[in-house]
Amino acid sequence: MKQAPCRDPDSGPSFYRQIGAASFGTILAQAVALLSVPVITRVYEPENAGVYAIFMILPNIAIPNLAGKFDVAVPVPRSDAVARQLLGLGAKCIVGITPLLVLAVVLLRLFQPDQQVLGSAFFTTMVPSYAALAASVVLMQFVLVRTGNFFRLGLIRLLLATTTSLSSIAFALLGLEAEGLILGACVGQAAALLLIGFWNRNWIQIRMLKWSNRTTYVLWRFRSFPALNATTGIFNSLMLMVPFVGIATYYDEQVLGWFELSSRIAAAPIMLAGATIGSVNLRKVAELTSNGRRADRHVLTIMSRMWAVALAPMIIMLLFGPDIVAVVFGEAWRQAGTYLQFLAPAFAAQFVASPLSTTITSTKNNKLGGYWNIIAFSTLCITILVVGPRGDTSAFFFWIGVTRFANYLAFQLLILYCARNPVR
Numbered sequence: 001m002k003q004a005p006c007r008d009p010d011s012g013p014s015f016y017r018q019i020g021a022a023s024f025g026t027i028l029a030q031a032v033a034l035l036s037v038p039v040i041t042r043v044y045e046p047e048n049a050g051v052y053a054i055f056m057i058l059p060n061i062a063i064p065n066l067a068g069k070f071d072v073a074v075p076v077p078r079s080d081a082v083a084r085q086l087l088g089l090g091a092k093c094i095v096g097i098t099p100l101l102v103l104a105v106v107l108l109r110l111f112q113p114d115q116q117v118l119g120s121a122f123f124t125t126m127v128p129s130y131a132a133l134a135a136s137v138v139l140m141q142f143v144l145v146r147t148g149n150f151f152r153l154g155l156i157r158l159l160l161a162t163t164t165s166l167s168s169i170a171f172a173l174l175g176l177e178a179e180g181l182i183l184g185a186c187v188g189q190a191a192a193l194l195l196i197g198f199w200n201r202n203w204i205q206i207r208m209l210k211w212s213n214r215t216t217y218v219l220w221r222f223r224s225f226p227a228l229n230a231t232t233g234i235f236n237s238l239m240l241m242v243p244f245v246g247i248a249t250y251y252d253e254q255v256l257g258w259f260e261l262s263s264r265i266a267a268a269p270i271m272l273a274g275a276t277i278g279s280v281n282l283r284k285v286a287e288l289t290s291n292g293r294r295a296d297r298h299v300l301t302i303m304s305r306m307w308a309v310a311l312a313p314m315i316i317m318l319l320f321g322p323d324i325v326a327v328v329f330g331e332a333w334r335q336a337g338t339y340l341q342f343l344a345p346a347f348a349a350q351f352v353a354s355p356l357s358t359t360i361t362s363t364k365n366n367k368l369g370g371y372w373n374i375i376a377f378s379t380l381c382i383t384i385l386v387v388g389p390r391g392d393t394s395a396f397f398f399w400i401g402v403t404r405f406a407n408y409l410a411f412q413l414l415i416l417y418c419a420r421n422p423v424r
Contacts (some may be wrong), residue, residue: 024156030269036165037264041329042043044181046261050253051178053244053260055123056185058104059131061237063245066135068093068226072361074142076222076286083146085218088208090139093226094132095209101128115378126182133189140196143203156196163251164188226367235373239407240382243400246384255393261329265340266347269313270354277355285362289422296420299359303352303412317344342397349408354371359415363422372414376407 041049067090074086105124137156144153167187171180192411197204247256288295317324317340340347360369383403387396 010159017280023154024151025158027154027156029157032158032161032165034265035161036161036169037261038329039169040165040172040181041261041333044177046257046332048086048178048181049180049252049257049260049297050248050255052181053256054248054253055127055178055182056246057241057248058101058127060102061234061241062097062104062131063134063138064237065234066094066097066131067091067139068097070222070225071139072358073144073222073225074139075146076362082218082221083143084203084205084208084224087139087143088210088215089219089222091136091208092211094135098128098132098135101131122179122182126186127382130182130186130189131397133186133193135375137189137192138198140193140203143200144196149199152199154198159195160188160192160390162188163191190323226279235370235377239373239377240383242377242380246388246396250388250391251393255335258333259339259397261325261333261336262339262343265325265336266343266350269310270347270351278308285359285419289363294420294422295359295363296416299356299419303356303416306352306355307348314344314348317341338394339397342394343404346401346404346408349405349412353408353411353415356415359409360418363418365418365421365423368414368418372407372411376411379403379407388420 070086070093072091074083074090077083077086102124105127136158141153141156144150144156164184164187166184168184174180176183189374243259244256247259284298285295288298317337321344322334322337323339326334329336349401357369360366372393380400380403383399384396387399390396
């Protein structure tokens with residue numbers, strides 16, 4: 001009897017089926033987030049968005065790393081028992097590190113004495129609260145990635161976007177200003193955590209916070225994740241946040257609010273790609289690598305198709321950015337469209353690179369990823385320190401865009417190299 005030929009594992013439709021399952025809720029989530037922005041920009045002022053952006057600086061640096069990067073490791077081992085230990089290590093990191101964020105708020109206040117909001121009890125309380133909620137949601141999402149529940153993964157993102165948007169608008173109607181945006185974000189994370197905790201209740205046990213010899217073994221086996229991934233993750237988060245810090249240092253809250261809107265507009269497709277393609281790519285590349293196969297063909301195919309998707313929006317924003325933003329979000333926000341013109345190529349390159357960055361983790365090339373993060377962060381800081389003091393916002397955003405575009409192009413080349421050369 002003739003044996004059927006074996007299907008190439010990266011040529012079948014399973015990868016795209018998994019993306020489709022994750023995309024259902026995720027696309028709706030991004031649609032809700034985008035559709036709510038024109039309402040939010042009419043009930044909040046640019047200065048309110050600027051204060052919200054200042055609030056998000058510390059959480060956005062901490063959240064991807066608060067679980068010690070053990071969350072990223074949860075889908076990697078074949079054994080569920082080891083994965084549960086990794087989940088417990090991530091939970092321990094969140095519980096242990098979150099209180100330190102209060103100290104970080106105090107230090108940020110010292111570096112930014114002109115920002116009175118940093119000295120408020122509300123700000124000091126909400127920063128660690130929001131970070132802990134969001135990091136816990138991220139940790140539990142990787143359990144869904146491990147179990148292949150990509151449809152539920154999309155639903156969590158839909159719930160998060162919907163509750164955040166509706167809560168933010170409701171708080172504005174109650175008369176709150178920047179506090180309404182902050183509370184809305186916290187309500188969204190809390191709702192998502194309740195649902196994902198219920199779905200993953202079989203994975204949640206009190207004993208996962210206890211330490212054992214097994215925990216020590218798993219920690220040693222996966223030591224590269226906190227040692228390298230968390231370190232590089234911090235640099236990656238700093239790289240995304242350092243423009244906000246630069247704007248808060250050299251310009252006013254109105255400019256920061258405009259930049260926050262332009263970043264939010266660009267973040268929708270970037271987050272969509274990262275949430276769907278990134279999660280599935282992590283599992284796909286891990287499977288190919290564990291089977292002794294190279295993943296470069298798979299990664300190059302996805303990368304080429306993502307560039308094809310990114311080009312049209314990039315060109316539209318380059319040509320009509322200010323007019324589009326003024327019509328959709330209000331004339332008061334037109335300047336955000338000008339910033340989008342400067343940053344559109346960089347956002348397009350980030351859209352392609354970000355979801356495929358999971359290739360580096362899956363191929364265990366964490367050290368190379370760390371080198372890129374350090375170099376990219378350093379070049380961006382140098383650009384801000386050189387251009388920022390001049391006080392010219394156009395020059396500032398132009399050179400930020402050029403630097404980030406070059407960095408993300410280099411990152412794509414690194415991703416292809418890692419896919420071709422996994423660490424065995």
